[in-house]
Amino acid sequence: MNQQRPSRAYRIRRYAHQKPGRYGIIVGVLSGVFFGCVTTFFLMVIVLANEASVSWALLTGAASGCCFGIGMGVFTWWVIPEKLLPETDRAQMREAGRLVRKGVPGTDPETNQIAWYQAKATLNAPYWPKTQSTIFTLALVLNAWVLFRHHTDSMISVHEWINLAGIVFFALLLFVLMPFVAHQRRRARALLAAMEEGPNP
Numbered sequence: 001m002n003q004q005r006p007s008r009a010y011r012i013r014r015y016a017h018q019k020p021g022r023y024g025i026i027v028g029v030l031s032g033v034f035f036g037c038v039t040t041f042f043l044m045v046i047v048l049a050n051e052a053s054v055s056w057a058l059l060t061g062a063a064s065g066c067c068f069g070i071g072m073g074v075f076t077w078w079v080i081p082e083k084l085l086p087e088t089d090r091a092q093m094r095e096a097g098r099l100v101r102k103g104v105p106g107t108d109p110e111t112n113q114i115a116w117y118q119a120k121a122t123l124n125a126p127y128w129p130k131t132q133s134t135i136f137t138l139a140l141v142l143n144a145w146v147l148f149r150h151h152t153d154s155m156i157s158v159h160e161w162i163n164l165a166g167i168v169f170f171a172l173l174l175f176v177l178m179p180f181v182a183h184q185r186r187r188a189r190a191l192l193a194a195m196e197e198g199p200n201p
Helices: 008-018 020-050 054-079 090-102 109-124 129-150 158-197
Strands: none
Touching: 008 020, 020 054, 020 158, 054 109, 090 109, 090 158, 109 158, 129 158
């Protein structure tokens, strides 16, 4: 009797576990292409509205896509768990994620094991709050200073649109993403502490 083929999600996780470097490259390329295309489209709208250089928008979009792709590739490679979990259904994965978000273990040992490794992956992710907050604050202040210093009339130039987008982007990173990540890490630590007090998962 032929064995049932593992699910696609499990095959992807197994490939990432077996070849983390290659998997990180694939994720980096795909995410970089997507981010670069979105950035280029955004810049092209500004360029067409202001009759600026199209090549400038293409080069900026390509550079931003490369930087984002490299960052995502390294991040993905970094957070791959040390141990490959057995194949699980989506319901268990969702329930494990809910346990990590709540910071408390459940009643099912298998789901708790999945939640354990999800919490470990959350804490293994690169996290330098002081450095990141300093960089994001400086970038936010710099974009705001350049925008208000050089804005003289009602028309917004291409570079001023870029500074405005930078203000929004770094404000989201500083006031939304960083508190969210800190909250996730607190919940993950709470889950691991609660599970260490009980039976070893």
